[in-house]
Amino acid sequence: MKKIAFLLLLPLMWLAGCSSDDKAETTVAVTGVTIDQPTLTLTVGQSKTLVATVAPEDATTKDVVWTTSKAEVASVGEKTGVVTAVAAGTATITVTTVEGAKTATCTVTVVEPEPEKVVASFEGKLSAANSQFMAVDKVPEQSVQYDATFTDNDNLLTFTHTYADWGTGYTFSRFTFTNMTDNSEANSIAAITQAAKEGTIYLSVNSSDFTPASFTVNDPAAYSLNGAWVTNCTYAYNGMTVGDSYSTAFKAGSWFKLTAKGYDAEEQEIGSVDIYLANYQSDDDKPVNEWIWFDMTPIADAIKVVFSLESTDTGKWGMNTPAYFCMDGVTLQKR
Structure with a gap:
């Protein structure tokens, strides 16, 4: 009888011996990224904030980095996504996810301001x-x-x-x-x-x-x-x-x-x-x-x-x- 009772107590003893630190953490990988505006037209001196959406919605890491192909035409805040028109021309703004290196782009066209009439x-x-x-x-x-x-x-x-x-x-x-x-x-x-x-x-x-x-x-x-x-x-x-x-x-x-x-x-x-x-x-x-x-x-x-x-x-x-x-x-x- 004592032997049966001991055997019944074994699972409880095992559970009691496990802590939360022993559980494996679940990581959700990044599968892609998009930008709210694939194209953008700005007048010299104007600024616009681009918004990146990382997929899936519950991705563990959603950090992104912004870059520009031509800073002399359109600059961009590395962390903010704020694009500033510098001079007339065309530049490509790219957002890259820190995890998975997924990318999306926005083509920015910069035009000269309309002369005052x-x-x-x-x-x-x-x-x-x-x-x-x-x-x-x-x-x-x-x-x-x-x-x-x-x-x-x-x-x-x-x-x-x-x-x-x-x-x-x-x-x-x-x-x-x-x-x-x-x-x-x-x-x-x-x-x-x-x-x-x-x-x-x-x-x-x-x-x-x-x-x-x-x-x-x-x-x-x-x-x-x-x-x-x-x-x-x-x-x-x-x-x-x-x-x-x-x-x-x-x-x-x-x-x-x-x-x-x-x-x-x-x-x-x-x-x-x-x-x-x-x-x-x-x-x-x-x-x-x-x-x-x-x-x-x-x-x-x-x-x-x-x-x-x-x-x-x-x-x-x-x-x-x-x-x-x-x-x-x-x-x-x-x-």
Whole structure:
């Protein structure tokens, strides 16, 4: 009987003799790693924290190390995953697990910051509705043209302006600024849109070989040319759609083109850019009747810009289409 009792006590004695230190610890190996963003675009100077996820979720060791292929383009915190854009270019950010050396990558594209832009404005320069800038209230002599200039509110640009009274009232050529919304007259200088692109005041332009419209950048060391919004003047639009005593309505193959030529400080041409204000592919087409962007970056370094108009509707004395267009939001960018 004593022998049986002793045998029953043996398992209990064995369990009592084992401590927790004798148990084998379980290790969960790392099987992979991912990054929350496989691609990333940053502007120079920006920072972004990348997040790595180690698999499996219960991996024993989740420590990782971050590296970059091009520190001169994008640096990264070895322990933090904070990526900082240094210069324009592309770099590969790699995360590596300490246990198992598993990796994942993120392609970082660094771009230059968008240049700060400024827009020429004339808001507040006209108090009366449906009015326009006039250099003088009355021309001293009949049948004589006078040249003048004007600037925008921030003196960014200087615009040429010619005025006259040929006995039938004031007329302008080159540039004027206006808040006209009433374009009921067939020869109205108002924009066909009946409104400015932004605000209430925009530019109306009459440019010909005799009085070419131009503007100059007042501080070319600080600003370069970016572009402007343009549309058709009502006068030109009507000439292209219904015709008048001079112009003929457009049909398939007809076009109306605006050209901007850029000049340097020595009055040497540095280039030109074109935009079509009408380009009929069929008889049913219409001229531009909304504000469209005129990209002038190809002549960004121009100090002076001269505008000209061409049309397929020409005659013995030149272009029959009224040589008018409208412009708004002339934009410069800081160097």
